[in-house]
Amino acid sequence: MAQRHMTTIVSLTLLALVLLAWEILPPALEVPRFIIPTLSDCLVEFQRMWAFEGLWAHIVSTALYTVLGFAIGSLLGAVLGYLLGMSAFWEKVLSPYILALQIAPKVAFAPLFIMWFGYNSIPKLLVTVLIVFFPVLVNVLQAMRTVDRDLINLARAYNLSRFGIFWKIEMPSTVPNLMAGLRIASTLAVIGVTVGELVGGNTGLGFLISYGGGQANAAMVFNAIILLTVIGFVLYSALVRIEERVLHYLPKAHG
Secondary structure (H helix, E strand, O other): OHHHHHHHHHHHHHHHHHHHHHHHHHHHOOOOOOOOOOHHHHHHHHHHHHHHOOHHHHHHHHHHHHHHHHHHHHHHHHHHHHHHHOOHHHHHHHHHHHHHHHHOOHHHHHHHHHHHHOOOHHHHHHHHHHHHHHHHHHHHHHHHHOOOHHHHHHHHHOOOOHHHHHHHHHHHHHHHHHHHHHHHHHHHHHHHHHHHHHHHOOOOHHHHHHHHHHOOOHHHHHHHHHHHHHHHHHHHHHHHHHHHHHOOOOOOOOO
């Protein structure tokens, strides 16, 4: 408990020093505000964005599609990972195509989705799903490959059904890898939504970054980036809490 308090104090102190340096250094180094705005400049701009730019609606839009894209992409990745993990034949058949899609830069699909579906929310959702899909799929599939075969053979000796083997042996064994994949995917979900909004969105924080850049409003861009970071941090923290509850039986490292 004392170590946790000490970690919190040091972390908050470091944050305070960073914010103080952000406020003092740019004017001291004579850096123009349109290049690096100070903390106070960003706070003033935040108030203006809240009052005149509909900032809350942009935050809600980005957060909603981040969570939605994360949920859909994670579900598809987990389901396909488990299905391929249970069938060595289909894994070998589909692996080259999955690898090709994994190698292809996901952000490059954004303009294509816009051509297909227009300037709406569907392209950014699809980009997010595509980016989230692969970390979850790869983690689950890798975990399925490393399940203890002796346990599976023992279960078969006791005439346990294929679904029973999956539910009682494979699923519990792969949950740690699944949660690790979800944590990685949660950070990538924010990137996916932002790319979709940057390329062709008319709402969301990514759109504000594009709009602010076009107006040479660095404070707006800084604010949007900070808010995107907060959304990603909240989603990641929620998954960490869920992981602690789901994997409470695993021993924790002490240091």
